[in-house]
Amino acid sequence: MAGQTDMELIKDGVRLDGRKPDELREVKITAGVLDNADGSCYLEWGNNKIYAGVFGPMECHPRHKQKADRAIVQARYTMAPFSVNDRKRPGLDRRSSEISYIVSQAFEKVVMVEEFPKASIRVDMQVVEAHAGTRCAAMTAASVALADAGIPMRDMIPACASGKVNDVVVLDLNKEEDNYGQADLPLAIIPSTGEVVLLQLDGHLTPEQFEEAMDLATSGCMDLYKIMRDALDKSYGGKK
């Protein structure tokens, strides 16, 4: 968050990319795109492009990470070197490590880990093109990939960010809004219970704006949830 800038990101309720404040970018989800992974998903969210693959449940490596009474979720978020304008050095950096860690924990809430003691469920998220909001997009793709793999889950977890630009609370920040906006709030919820499994925030929000941003992100998640279900329905719903 660069904070206050002179850049006009929203004018008369229309954003730079023509969206209204409460409008998501276009999201396209396809389940089951990879052969080797037990479950997979390809997701396009605006210009973001992400592949997710799931392996497992399988024996947990390294051994010392095994839990006697449940499985662990090993999520890994990585960005391709060509996914951003300046070439990103390949491999895990501190940002990717943090995202991987919090996403793993979020999924352990919904995956029925107690069914698979000592096992590991691997969730790999590859960002191949990034234009802001990739952690939410990656999580959303991962949820669909987990469902595609047939891993028992209580629910899928859609993730979506809201934020603030030019003092207006908006849904699903684009690249410019992410760079020059005033706040960014990625949120992931369990739609069936309304519980929050991932929440981050940076920037500046008044208490009222925070309430508004939470409401907006939650409704974004619910919209997304429908798109996720439709994608699975398309793959597994059979003939209508």
Added chain:
Amino acid sequence: MSSDSVSNLMKGHMESLAAEGKRADGRGINEFREVKIETGMINTAEGSSMVHLGKTKVLCGIKLLIGTPYGDSPGSGTMTTSTELAPLADQSFDPGPPREASIELARVVDRGIRESRMIDFDALCIERGERVWMVYIDLHILDNGGNLFDCCTLAAAAALSNAKIPNVQHGIADEDVDLPVTCWPISCTFGRLGDTVILDPTSDEESVMSARLTVAHDEDGNIRAAQKGMNGAFTDAEVREAVKTARKSDNVLREALKGI
């Protein structure tokens, strides 16, 4: 299927099939799987391609950055190839620093492209001895269905043909121009299954074959790079025969590349 899960029965089956000139997937021994090439899907990359070779899927992105040339070639651009065996491509791919297999793969692809002079490095000089374009070829393996060598070489060639030099972004000139590409190096990889040499091995075949040979040719049929891998061996005659076969068989890939 991971390497240790293929039974001896499967090994025997595939070897005896190969001895009769057949393959488990119905191909002939010197036949490539179906090839599909798409380009330009990644907007943040200067060039990009997605290549399907049977079940193998490789995504390649090209980035061009400005840097200083090497002291021994002040008037030439540089090139770096890296491969990411993305963990989602295969259960046996682990995270962490690149392993030997990944490094070998990147270096073989790199040699095929570098030694064929596919990229006109002299045209990548901006200011002699000071500033040149550095070409980064990043190969992301999304699905490992075997024969990553040929699929990666093909993906790199396709993405390079599709790449633009980002002059505008870096304030070098008023318009972006195509990356100067002179020829298309194509590699053909063979595996030794029992006593038979097969082209374009699948991952199942790779897990039971004893040796691998990759040969890269340019369009004029000159051999540009080669690499023998794995702990088995080829006879002298097999190597010579494979090189000849490669020269004939790479036309399928060349045609696919011309179609983009």
